[in-house]
Amino acid sequence: MRKLAEKKSEEEIQDLLRSLTDFQEVELEDVEIDIEDLEILLHSGSSRDLALHGLLHFLNTAEAGIASAKSIITGKRSPPRFATSTRVARAPPTALAKPTSILKVDFAVPTEEYLGQVAEVTLGATKSEGGSRGKTITIGGEKAPAFYLFESPTPHKPAISLDVFDTHVPLAKPVKMHVAEVMDDPAAWAKLAVDKYEADMITLHLISIDPLIKDTSPAEAAKTVENVLQAVDVPLIIGGCGDPKKDLEVFEKVAEIGAGERFMLSSVTQDMDIERACTAAKKHGHVVLSFTPMDLNQARQLNRRIYDFLPKNQIVMDTTTAALGYGLDYAFTIMERARLAALMGDPELQHPMSSGTTNAWAAREAWKKMEPEWGPREFRGPMWETVTAITLLLAGVDLFMMMHPAAVKTLKKTIEYLTKGSSGDPEKIANWVTAKL
Amino acid sequence: MSTREVKKRSIKEISPIDVYMLLPKTNCKECGEENCMAFATKLVNREIPLSQCKPLLKKENENVFKQLWEMLKPPIEEVEVGSEPNIIKIGGKYVMYRHEFTYTNPTAIAIDITDEMPDEEVFSRLKTTENFNYIYIGQTLKLNMISIRSTSGNPETFKATVKKVAENTKLPLVLCSFDPPVLEAGLMATPKARPLLYAATKDNWKDMAELAIMYNCPLTVFAPNDLKLLRSLSKTVSQYGVKSLVLDPGTIPGDGLADTIGNFTMIRRSATKRGDELLGHPLIGTPITAWLENADSPPELKNWNEAHLAATLINRYADILIMHSVEGWALLPNVVLRENIYTDPRKPVAVEPGLRTFGTPNQDSPVMFTTNFALTFYTVASDLESAGIDSYLIVVDSEGIAVDCAVAGRKITADKVAEAIREAKVEEKVKHRRLIIPGKAARLSGEIEESSKWEVLVGPRDSSDIPKFLKEKWTTTT
Numbered sequence: 060m061r062k063l064a065e066k067k068s069e070e071e072i073q074d075l076l077r078s079l080t081d082f083q084e085v086e087l088e089d090v091e092i093d094i095e096d097l098e099i100l101l102h103s104g105s106s107r108d109l110a111l112h113g114l115l116h117f118l119n120t121a122e123a124g125i126a127s128a129k130s131i132i133t134g135k136r137s138p139p140r141f142a143t144s145t146r147v148a149r150a151p152p153t154a155l156a157k158p159t160s161i162l163k164v165d166f167a168v169p170t171e172e173y174l175g176q177v178a179e180v181t182l183g184a185t186k187s188e189g190g191s192r193g194k195t196i197t198i199g200g201e202k203a204p205a206f207y208l209f210e211s212p213t214p215h216k217p218a219i220s221l222d223v224f225d226t227h228v229p230l231a232k233p234v235k236m237h238v239a240e241v242m243d244d245p246a247a248w249a250k251l252a253v254d255k256y257e258a259d260m261i262t263l264h265l266i267s268i269d270p271l272i273k274d275t276s277p278a279e280a281a282k283t284v285e286n287v288l289q290a291v292d293v294p295l296i297i298g299g300c301g302d303p304k305k306d307l308e309v310f311e312k313v314a315e316i317g318a319g320e321r322f323m324l325s326s327v328t329q330d331m332d333i334e335r336a337c338t339a340a341k342k343h344g345h346v347v348l349s350f351t352p353m354d355l356n357q358a359r360q361l362n363r364r365i366y367d368f369l370p371k372n373q374i375v376m377d378t379t380t381a382a383l384g385y386g387l388d389y390a391f392t393i394m395e396r397a398r399l400a401a402l403m404g405d406p407e408l409q410h411p412m413s414s415g416t417t418n419a420w421a422a423r424e425a426w427k428k429m430e431p432e433w434g435p436r437e438f439r440g441p442m443w444e445t446v447t448a449i450t451l452l453l454a455g456v457d458l459f460m461m462m463h464p465a466a467v468k469t470l471k472k473t474i475e476y477l478t479k480g481s482s483g484d485p486e487k488i489a490n491w492v493t494a495k496l
Numbered sequence: 497m498s499t500r501e502v503k504k505r506s507i508k509e510i511s512p513i514d515v516y517m518l519l520p521k522t523n524c525k526e527c528g529e530e531n532c533m534a535f536a537t538k539l540v541n542r543e544i545p546l547s548q549c550k551p552l553l554k555k556e557n558e559n560v561f562k563q564l565w566e567m568l569k570p571p572i573e574e575v576e577v578g579s580e581p582n583i584i585k586i587g588g589k590y591v592m593y594r595h596e597f598t599y600t601n602p603t604a605i606a607i608d609i610t611d612e613m614p615d616e617e618v619f620s621r622l623k624t625t626e627n628f629n630y631i632y633i634g635q636t637l638k639l640n641m642i643s644i645r646s647t648s649g650n651p652e653t654f655k656a657t658v659k660k661v662a663e664n665t666k667l668p669l670v671l672c673s674f675d676p677p678v679l680e681a682g683l684m685a686t687p688k689a690r691p692l693l694y695a696a697t698k699d700n701w702k703d704m705a706e707l708a709i710m711y712n713c714p715l716t717v718f719a720p721n722d723l724k725l726l727r728s729l730s731k732t733v734s735q736y737g738v739k740s741l742v743l744d745p746g747t748i749p750g751d752g753l754a755d756t757i758g759n760f761t762m763i764r765r766s767a768t769k770r771g772d773e774l775l776g777h778p779l780i781g782t783p784i785t786a787w788l789e790n791a792d793s794p795p796e797l798k799n800w801n802e803a804h805l806a807a808t809l810i811n812r813y814a815d816i817l818i819m820h821s822v823e824g825w826a827l828l829p830n831v832v833l834r835e836n837i838y839t840d841p842r843k844p845v846a847v848e849p850g851l852r853t854f855g856t857p858n859q860d861s862p863v864m865f866t867t868n869f870a871l872t873f874y875t876v877a878s879d880l881e882s883a884g885i886d887s888y889l890i891v892v893d894s895e896g897i898a899v900d901c902a903v904a905g906r907k908i909t910a911d912k913v914a915e916a917i918r919e920a921k922v923e924e925k926v927k928h929r930r931l932i933i934p935g936k937a938a939r940l941s942g943e944i945e946e947s948s949k950w951e952v953l954v955g956p957r958d959s960s961d962i963p964k965f966l967k968e969k970w971t972t973t974t
């Protein structure tokens with residue numbers, strides 16, 4: 060029974076994926092609403108009475124002072140029949156007559172001036188630029204907060220990089236079902252991610268180099284990188300295992316064999332030999348990801364240390380992504396603050412931001428089977444990743460490292476819509492109230 | 497431009513001194529605070545209502561009261577929907593960005609019902625909405641309202657549905673129709689419920705305003721993708737006498753997304769940063785419009801598109817949402833997102849201190865401690881869980897502060913840890929006496945050994961290294 064249900068969910072998610080592919084334009088029926096002439100008895104109570112009632116109600120809620128409160132009110136009306144809002148101050152001025160036609164006022168677009176601009180960083184390099192990629196991707200360059208199109212267009216679309224692992228890692232079932240066949244072959248995995256799931260970039264996580272896992276040598280790891288370079292022609296992000304010493308050894312080797320490819324080395328951390336990591340990036344023309352644990356001061360500090368070796372256009376920053384429900388509020392606010400500070404002129408935060416959005420799967424609500432009322436995890440999981448991604452997109456993230464094809468597809472579409480600019484046809488929703496869904 | 501467009505000082509610009517200067521300065525303590533300055537500080541932090549100051553309610557203080565009220569009121573009107581005791585407050589925001597202060601009144605989610613749905617569906621939707629609850633960090637996450645749309649256009653049909661719903665739920669209502677007689681019929685079915693009325697447009701505003709005044713309801717003004725008109729309508733119906741307004745600049749899905757969030761953003765900025773009172777009302781988002789797109793696509797896709805549109809709107813300033821989906825997988829991420837975004841960023845989030853078990857620990861299993869800062873706790877918990885480590889974790893009350901800061905700030909001390917070990921009765925559960933402490937609490941190791949008489953092992957600085965640490969270091973004997 061359970062197997063059957065699972066099977067059904069799998070089919071459904073496949074359908075969903077297909078549907079997400081075939082967005083179709085649909086014409087809406089335009090239903091005109093006829094407004095009939097009305098006869099409504101004019102209410103004798105004026106707005107002034109309501110304002111007094113409001114004040115009275117407000118004061119009544121105070122435990123004491125009711126008597127004196129009433130004395131404030133000179134009117135002799137009986138207490139209000141309905142609870143009224145406490146919005147005393149906003150009550151309309153009583154001297155103004157009731158309008159008989161629309162009072163036309165203007166709207167001034169509330170633009171602001173920004174002193175700062177986010178650096179532009181290009182990832183990947185084509186043949187003519189010294190690499191072998193079919194295209195490059197540029198991120199950053201913002202002059203206004205994310206998608207404030209009324210101030211400034213989005214200079215570059217945020218990019219999406221799909222995760223590929225060089226060894227078996229435990230993956231949530233809803234994710235695994237889409238990559239199960241290629242999990243033993245990073246090159247094939249990368250190809251699938253690019254060809255089928257439309258990855259802008261690939262993040263190759265060299266997990267196997269971890270001394271606690273396989274302790275793969277830098278030379279072997281470099282070989283995997285070469286295989287992936289040959290399998291796909293998109294820019295690459297090279298991910299380490301999180302051990303600052305081993306990562307550094309591997310980064311040095313990979314930087315060398317991929318000289319000129321403008322990889323992003325993910326990541327440079329405070330506990331790493333920053334000089335060595337940055338020197339490798341500089342010598343062979345790569346970009347580094349400056350990674351800190353949700354703290355703007357630490358982010359500034361690490362960036363400052365990197366400035367000794369690398370120019371701004373070779374630095375992307377990551378202030379840590381926590382999953383929806385597991386600290387996303389911190390991640391969101393740190394990123395939003397970082398971006399606003401950058402625009403206000405803080406030079407140490409003027410970097411494109413990257414997010415390890417795959418962290419969304421750390422939330423148990425994403426991967427776990429739950430009571431039936433919460434639906435199949437095959438939908439819940441990718442929605443978890445999607446909501447995490449969209450939230451950070453709105454905070455200003457430029458580069459997403461992601462996992463689930465449906466989440467990737469949805470974010471891509473959302474980015475397209477948000478960067479394209481004004482094409483909101485009000486007719487499309489004018490009659491939503493009467494729509495039969 | 498409106499004459500009321502005087503720039504109001506933002507919440508960050510008001511100091512307790514500003515407020516104190518206007519208070520009676522009698523230090524009467526009737527408000528429960530030590531003195532007027534303490535009361536002023538709480539007022540500025542929005543931790544106490546102005547009406548707690550009893551002397552201010554006296555007639556001779558009327559003007560001062562009004563002055564303070566004006567000074568302290570949020571730039572976004574706080575609108576109440578429903579009648580006692582089932583009132584929901586929407587809006588009342590003080591700031592544009594949550595880090596500037598905190599967001600008040602979490603986005604209310606209203607679930608869609610129409611007057612042409614079969615009874616069975618109406619009741620099942622009511623039930624789903626009312627029964628929806630998810631426990632998250634000690635909070636129960638819920639859905640908040642029922643929205644009733646007239647798709648029939650028939651006043652009697654609408655009236656019957658409103659009556660049926662009102663008799664079966666206490667949740668506050670949104671009544672939706674652009675046709676005033678239809679809306680009035682709905683109101684007649686439940687005349688004192690104070691539903692949110694949806695919506696006044698350029699064509700029907702006068703009749704809608706009359707209804708709002710007659711039934712004392714908040715009124716939504718709808719001007720899709722036309723902020724000039726939205727502002728004009730806001731001014732018009734306010735001046736007409738409607739007291740409480742909600743604004744709908746239109747939720748246009750798909751290729752209208754950029755305009756949609758652009759409008760929400762411009763409105764919120766105008767109200768919070770420019771003091772534009774005509775736009776200083778709660779915003780309603782209607783992710784339900786995602787269902788209008790791709791009419792032939794499967795319902796999963798519509799649920800899907802509505803869910804992420806809702807998330808976008810929760811992030812970008814919607815104070816109330818109308819949703820059609822009743823799927824748990826579509827709603828759960830949104831109520832969790834709402835909880836996250838509306839958490840007070842000024843206060844650290846904490847979990848209950850005490851003992852937690854992971855897997856099936858036995859008397860030889862490792863014992864560790866961490867702080868009750870929610871993020872720290874959940875990170876450690878998820879690392880232990882995903883690595884499948886059978887263990888005991890003692891959560892020490894650090895007043896919601898992370899390990900390094902708690903140690904530095906003496907929120908975690910050796911005595912506190914020793915007491916937590918005793919209270920957790922962990923000595924009855926394991927036969928060893930070896931405690932693994934966070935790497936960032938290393939400097940407490942000696943003191944903890946002294947206070948608790950346990951042997952201390954300094955663990956990794958990051959909980960993701962616990963599996964490695966245990967593999968290398970953990971034995972039950974020295």
